[in-house]
Amino acid sequence: MTSYLPRRSFAIAFFCLAGSVATPSLSWAHFPWLASNDDGRAVMWFGESTADRVYPMPAKVQAIELNSDGAKHPVATKSVDGDDLVGIQSTMPINSHAELSGSVTYGLYHGTKLTYHVEHLPQTDPTQWPSEPRSDAPMQTVVIADGKGGVEVKVLADGEPLADTEVKLYCEEGHQEAARNTDAAGLVSFTASEVESGLNAIVVGVTKSDVKGELDGEPYSSTTDYLTATFSIGKSDKNDSASKGSAAAPAKPKVDSNSGVSVGPTGLAELPEELTSFGAAIAGNRLFVYGGHTGDAHSYSTEEQSNRLWSLDLSQGDSAKWQELASGPRLQGLALVAHGDRVVRIGGFSAVNDLGDDHELHSQTSVASYDPATNQWSDLASLPEPRSSLDAAVIGDKVYVFGGWKLDGDSDTSEWLQTAYCLDLSNPSAKWQATAQPPFKRRATSVAAFDGKLYVIGGMRPEGGPTTRVDIYDPKSDSWSDGPSIPGAGMSGFGSSSFASGGNLYCSTMDGFVHRLDPSGKGWTTVAKCQRARFFHRMLPRQENELLMVGGANMQIGKFTVIDAVTLTSKE
Structure with missing residues (x-):
């Protein structure tokens, strides 16, 4: 058994590189x-926003050295969970009259050296903010x-x-x-209507491609630096829950x-290759896995996409071998669903560039059904529009x-889709039919059928980033309604997987939690925590009391x- 030690690691930030000095995408x-x-102590978290304070902090980032301006020694810190x-968090209160700062190099990402810089102005009176830059800072702000x-x-x-560099302003709610x-002159101004009372944050990113x-x-051939700088405006009420730094954080x-509910290894044969963003389904007591991404995170090429269909006969238990x-x-970002003994492959995108070349990514319209009896694929009606990063049920x-979205070259030319369709799989000549327009544009969602309705869970938005939002589609009335958001911060909804089993709906999220929809349908109960926290995986029902976590x-x-395996007891 190979346990879960990686041959490749996932990057912790998404950005693009262009020009000799450029601003990465944020x-x-x-x-x-x-x-x-x-309590006057320094606190540092690692999240998608000022409000996302419970995401795991990488060990390399935890090792940052924080310095209070004018102090002889670094600020002593301890880990907090x-x-x-x-x-x-600092072990002692910090000097409330001195700027706090630090820098840490995370490592290499696709040939660029990634470094983070942080600053904090603890002074509650803006007139006490320093007006001169620090002498030894590789990257910094002066806020007046x-x-x-x-x-x-x-x-x-x-x-x-830093001239012509994008600067973003965030409030405490993220x-x-x-x-x-x-x-x-490196200057930018934000008005009183943009600066909110409480904690504010500045975010800047710079890439140098000639270093x-x-x-x-x-070796690295470029450097990328991110700076977050925080300051407070008009905060005086110590009993205000927002001032405790937790009100906005889920x-x-x-x-x-x-x-x-318990989670642990199954004893089944491990996947024959490392995969993310693949399709998977269980049909006729066989686990099918198709396509997926085999390369490094955010590196896309023909060589790094699978065109293989794998099958594992679950009736053979631990002795089964992958075929x-x-x-x-070659596809990733596709959906695979079961219909009887067959599986149906829907959409996805193909990379047509070679490894190391500029990305050339194209969403597909292809839909095909696989028949295990003949070991052959047969084409079904194509999607009305190219679509990838979708899900289906x-x-x-x-x-x-x-x-999903439509990729036509690279992600900068992507079109976020606000359409939805259904296809009658019992009719080989059927065409896709449009449903009521979804009240959202999202990709990297998970979709599950439960109690006669379709649940669209989480995903990434074109504006606002990842979300835990849940939308429910009712085929009978061809209408949409709001569902209860899944627990956790926005990233919890990114690349999740969901399925119904044993009369309940379950969702597995990237923070390792498994949530069950409450009988009332108005909330979720967190029922388990996985040792192997996954995203862009598949959770599938092996039987009424067991869900498999794959890839x-x-x-x-x-x-x-x-x-x-997520094992469900009779209580479920």
Whole structure:
């Protein structure tokens, strides 16, 4: 058994590189954020926003050295893993009159050296903020109150102004309030209507593509630096829950100790290859796995996409071995559903570029049915539009497709789709029929059929990043309604997997939790925590009291081949 030690690791931020000095895309990323709590101690977390304070902090980021301006020694810190904060905290109160800062190099990502910088102004009176830059900071800001409730921000790298660089402003609730580029002097201003009372944060990213060197014996050809700088405006009420740094942060899910649900290895043969963003389904007591991504995170090429169909006969138990069956096109971001003894492959995207070349990614319209009796694929009606990063589920003889986007070259030219369709699988000549328009545009969702309805869970939005939102489609009335959001921060909804089993609906999220929809349909109960926290995996019902966790990856650990089981007791 190979357990879950990775051969490849997942990156912790998404960005693009262009030009000799460029601003990386900040559409979604995890950053370290530095602040102070009501006890006067420094706190730092690693999340997608100022509000996302319970995401696991990588060990390399935890090792950051924080310095209080004018102090002789670094600030002593300890790790924290609580319901409202996961990260580090100073062991003693910090100097409330001195700026706090730090830098840490995370490592290499696709040939670039990734470094994080953090700053925090603990002074509650803006007139006490430092007006001069620090002498030894590789990247920093100087924030000056304008006396009208707004601020002027100067951005510097190695002491020099950063011109024409995008600067984003976030409030304590994690919303982006404004974004604009610096002028020739590295200056940008935010107005009183954009700066909110409480904690505010500045985010800046810079990539230099003409810098070469080595890190831990590995070469790099560029550097990428991210800076988050926080400051507070107009915070005076110490009893205000927001001032405690936890009001905007979703509570960390707590497992119901009486759920009777357990998670552990199955003993089944491990996946024959490492896969994410693949299709999987169980049909006729056989587990089928098709396509998927086999390469490094966010590296896409023909060589890194699978065109293989694998099958494992579950009736043979632990003695079963994987069989490679009829192949097809190279795809990832596809859906695979069961219909009788057959499986149906829907959409996905193909990379037509070679390894290391610029990405050339194209969403597909192809739909095909695999017949185990003949070991052959047969084409079904094509999707009305190219679609990938979608999911699908079956009710009766109809398959429903929700979510996704259309890629036509690279992600910068993607079209987020707000359409949904169904296909009658009992009719070989059937065409796709449009459903009521979804009230959302999302990709990387999970879709599950439950109690005659379709649940579209979480995903990524074109604006606002990942979400835990749940939308419910009723085929009988051809209408949409709101469902209860799954527990956790926004990232919990990214690349989840969901399925119904034993009369209940379950959702597995990237933070390792398994949630069950309450009988009332108005909330979720967290019933288990997985040792191997996965996303872009598949959770499938082997039988009424067991769900299989297949494939996927973890940002800190890498890809998994071991198959876990979520065992449901009679209480379920």
